[in-house]
Amino acid sequence: MSTRYEKFDILRGFAIIGVVLIHITAPLATEGKVLAVLVNQISRFAVPVFFFLSGWGLTIAESYAKSDGYWDFLKARFLSVFPQYIVWNFIYLAYSDVWSSQNLMEVLKAFLLGTIYNHLYFVPVILVLYVFYPLLLKVANKFGVLLSLFITMISQLSDVWIQHEYFYMNKNILNWIFYFIFGMWFARNFKEKVQHLQKYKFFIWIGLVLSMSLVLLTPFLVGDLFDFNLVLASTRPTVIFYSTMLVLLMIVTPFDYQKINKVLLKLSKYSFYIYLSHYLFLSIWRDVYATLGWDWNTLLYIVFSFVLVMGVSYVVGVFMRKAEKKIGL
Template sequence: MTKRFIQFDLLRGLATIAVLLIHLTAPLLGKNKLWILALNQATRFAVPVFLILSGWGLDRTDALDSQLHYPAFLKERLKKIIPAYLCWSLIYALANFWLVGEELSLLTFLQFLLLGKTSYHLYFVPLIVALYIIYPLLSKIAYNKYLALAFAGLFIFQHVSDHLLGYIPYDKVQDYYTYAFCFFFGIWLSRNFLQKVKRFQVYRYGVVILTLLFLGLLIEESYLSGGEVIANTRPLVTFYSIGLVLTFMLYRLPFDKVLLWFSQYSFLIYLSHVLFLKILEGTVEKLGLSMPPLIYVILVGSGLLICLYLLIKVVDREPLKRWIS
């Protein structure tokens, strides 16, 4: 049985592009341009999809059934991501604190390191490490149909009702619960995966219609709120992300080479892009350039892609590859 699924490699590449677009368009949300809001919201699937694919990919490796015990398997996984995370955390500590005169003690730096706070996007690495750690528990839930149904049903009920009523007092609790559910869904999807593909083929047109419906509703929701509703963990984002995963599971989309390139270097792009975006945004501000949002997205976006391409050409070799990417 093959462990790879080309459509999900393409989806990972698309999610990587989506991360760039989220952060590229975020400063422009106050420009009262509907297309900016729509683009920002349409790309909000990035983090949920990354988590779903991470759970799916981890389970497809038969991690718990490996000849290695899971702690040893986990150690091997962490060895692939921790060195690069440490390196980029240090880079962002320099760029965001030490080199600009902001106070950051060694103790605070270590706390930020554990929480992914040296830059606003690095939270994802401690998050995925935590999900790796609780993977055996989520796997037991996903592999028991009654527990899986109860877990999914309870999540959907509280996910929707909390969004409407706000009865969970700490947003981060809801956020992490949503992230855990996305990871769980990927694990569940992995079991008897090819059978699920055949089963969902019957509903392939309905999946696309629902995915587009959720996309339209989440754009409308954010528009009606004046652009204030942008969080990745809203119910509509969760359902839209799941729909997008199922869509890619059922359809083969074009632009293979471009999406596969972004998929191959997704972790390095995720870690590094904010640094280049910060430099480009600072350059535009220092030069006092005033440009329409469309021109800004094209110019800064092109500059960002050039920087990422050059970085990848430099570090895509040993020994830098291990430590930076």
């Protein structure tokens, strides 16, 4: 079957919108701004969806089977993300001036963990998943999906008590492994799964409403009991439920909005570039906003910041992709 499924490309477009909104609203959400909390939480499907689509995409395209062995597969996967990761690490290093406060070993450790800037953890985690992909492929069955779900839930819950430098929240691969394996499993007999799900539209809608309600209400119900960053985070069992329902909803629901789809497909095409670059432009915008002493209402700030940051990041992504093609990447 075709390795393209337009609904998932559209979903990727939604996911990159979600990532940008999460980072725009995060400081306001931690201050307890209600609108910011709601936007932040409703966007929490974003990173889980990226991991799901990564596992699904590799498997539906039979990337490993079509490669000339493990090292050829790994080379292709690393070349698809690692050069950009290196470039943007240096850019964020220059912007944040980390060099002046950390020694070389600390900088190298931050590079390996993806902690030079808040969002860069995604690349080291996905690269580790690529390394173990052939092994994960062998266990990407129903039992493997359920086992990975259990592991991810336990891992996420353990963040409440265990705050290890290398295995905490976003940096912990176990907090994401379910989504990747679920995507791999879903790619197998994909057409049959899509057809089968059509029978359950009503239950998927109910599941989405319930899961979204849980995600939205959590900060208000238990925000005073735990670290508020944990309460807001994407690494929560309720987000697993919510993200899964959203993926299933995308499959069973027609999405025939040509103009909107066109925009989402454009964002999807350059989503990785937007992901890497957007935090730089958001940080610069925050500096300008603070320097000018502005105090906009929450809605205006979110909307203007989103249009500005997404627009600049998209344009930069287009130019970066053109540059990569010229040098043969």
